[in-house]
Amino acid sequence: MIDWQLPRYGRGPYDEVPPVLERVLRSPSLDEEAWRELWHLLATEGLTVSAASFAALPYLRDLARSGETVAVDRALELAGAIVAGVLQDHGADELVREMAPVIAELRDVLARRIGDGDVPPRLAVAFFRADLAFAGATGWSMAEYDFDDGFYSVSCPHCDLPVTVAIGDYGRYSAYRDWCEGDVRRRPLKPCSVERLGSLGRRMHDTARALGLLRIAEGLTYLFGQAECPDCASAFVVADQYAADNEPHHSSSGPVPTGGW
Ligand SMILES: [Zn+2]
Known part of the structure; x- marks a missing residue:
């Protein structure tokens, strides 16, 4: 079991997260259903974040450093969506500040991942936005880039x-x-x-x-x-x-x- 004291401020979810996160950690390359549930809990509709989302960042950072490409990519994609929500009314500003070193590490891991090449095309724009989110350029991470x-x-x-x-x-x-x-x-x-x-x-x-x-x-x-x-x-x-x-x-x-x- 994950020993996780989930912060209980701002909006939830609270108790639903640890069991789903545990399933993801057990099988990060295979359990797509668990990843879908985790997205739903931590970046609802790909957008809405909560204290639980930021509390999950160290776990996503660890997955992103695992070296298993599928797990790395999924972790970076979700972490990017979470950090892009940093200015939302989530009531977790203190926790976000505590996570600054984790976000900096995510930024480094993402830069290395991009440098390695072969990022699946479906993830390219998400990673472009995640890089901006991790760098604190929140507005630019959410801007329009439709140059067609x-x-x-x-x-x-x-x-x-x-x-x-x-x-x-x-x-x-x-x-x-x-x-x-x-x-x-x-x-x-x-x-x-x-x-x-x-x-x-x-x-x-x-x-x-x-x-x-x-x-x-x-x-x-x-x-x-x-x-x-x-x-x-x-x-x-x-x-x-x-x-x-x-x-x-x-x-x-x-x-x-x-x-x-
Ligand atoms: Zn003018």
């Missing part, structure tokens, strides 16, 4: 005009979205060269490439490139404005641990 059909709504930092930014098959431009006439007053985006990406953009770009997400890697050079406001013509970095407009709001005190860039 990608549109971002940002506001001009100078005149506040709502600006539509397209990065996809429809083009790569900033524009004013007119509900009758479509995107008007288009101005082409200026991508950032890979060499000039800042540390966050560069890490995202390199991780995407390592995961075979070439479309995302290329789209990031536009996301971290420059747009012009269709009204006042001032230039701004799309990603900066997207981050400013979508800054996640934490439920209570203090910043969450981050590895820093």
